[in-house]
């Protein structure tokens with residue numbers, strides 16, 4: 100076990116941890132909404148359109164801004180520590196025995212606020228199976244989006260799966276020629292609204308549209324094949340297109356099955372699977388319960404007590420509340436868009452709403468998967 104002079108298990112116990120903004124460089128532009136949330140006097144879109152939350156995953160960028168880019172930090176007794184280091188001194192407390200035995204000393208999820216000013220590059224991520232078999236990586240990048248907002252003046256669309264898939268040869272031609280109209284014609288964009296949730300399995304060609312503000316949850320990796328080379332005036336260097344493996348290797352990642360969207364069904368949309376009362380006026384909905392991650396939505400209108408069974412990331416998506424760890428009395432007010440890490444062994448957490456609050460709970464998969 101690692102030890103740090105000022106970090107030891109007792110200092111981590113009996114409390115939860117607020118996560119400050121952790122902005123990450125990306126090749127597309129956005130981030131104005133994140134600036135506004137941070138209280139920036141001159142909010143503006145730029146190349147920091149994402150906030151990586153509870154991240155132990157390093158960003159893979161053409162020119163890294165810092166070696167720790169992507170890794171979340173927390174403040175403890177006035178000092179900043181990487182969440183990775185905090186978990187390393189007390190992994191059993193943060194993750195629990197079953198998780199630790201099954202997944203190792205890592206929360207095994209990556210969560211982000213993603214705030215797009217423009218449509219992202221068309222891209223595809225490897226599935227877990229592909230990553231393990233051909234990339235020597237433990238995780239692929241199945242991902243999910245929970246839509247929080249659509250900027251005024253933007254349509255609010257996602258491009259998910261090929262509705263009219265090209266053959267492998269046609270796809271190679273479109274990518275080599277950067278025939279974007281032909282690539283676009285393979286998709287029917289999907290209109291989205293705040294509150295919608297989508298899951299995008301690894302292998303699915305996709306792009307998030309412009310003006311979206313979402314909570315994105317994914318397997319903990321930054322593996323991406325970007326098959327559109329220019330967006331918003333930024334041209335991706337060769338090394339950032341095909342994971343340095345070449346186009347032919349990457350064509351095997353694509354799911355080329357047709358993914359039709361019908362009036363009654365969108366194969367990527369998640370219907371709330373289960374809803375249960377937490378108290379007289381508060382509810383919990385299961386949005387996603389998959390082998391990759393779990394996401395729940397709480398609507399808190401009166402006092403509730405939660406007893407999470409694993410490492411949990413809680414994000415206030417509207418309203419505000421006071422959170423109290425009952426084992427210690429440690430408490431804090433949570434405002435809109437604040438996020439906290441709850442160690443698996445924290446014990447019961449009481450939430451007293453200050454204004455009707457909506458809270459997303461993001462968790463690793465149950466270890467039996």
Ligand SMILES: O=P(O)(O)OC[C@H]1O[C@](O)(CO)[C@@H](O)[C@@H]1O
Pocket residue numbers: 125126127149211219220222306307315317323325
């Ligand atoms: O191509 P870029 O700028 O790295 O963007 C990749 C982004 O796309 C996503 O995979 C969403 O599709 C994000 O998780 C990721 O950060």
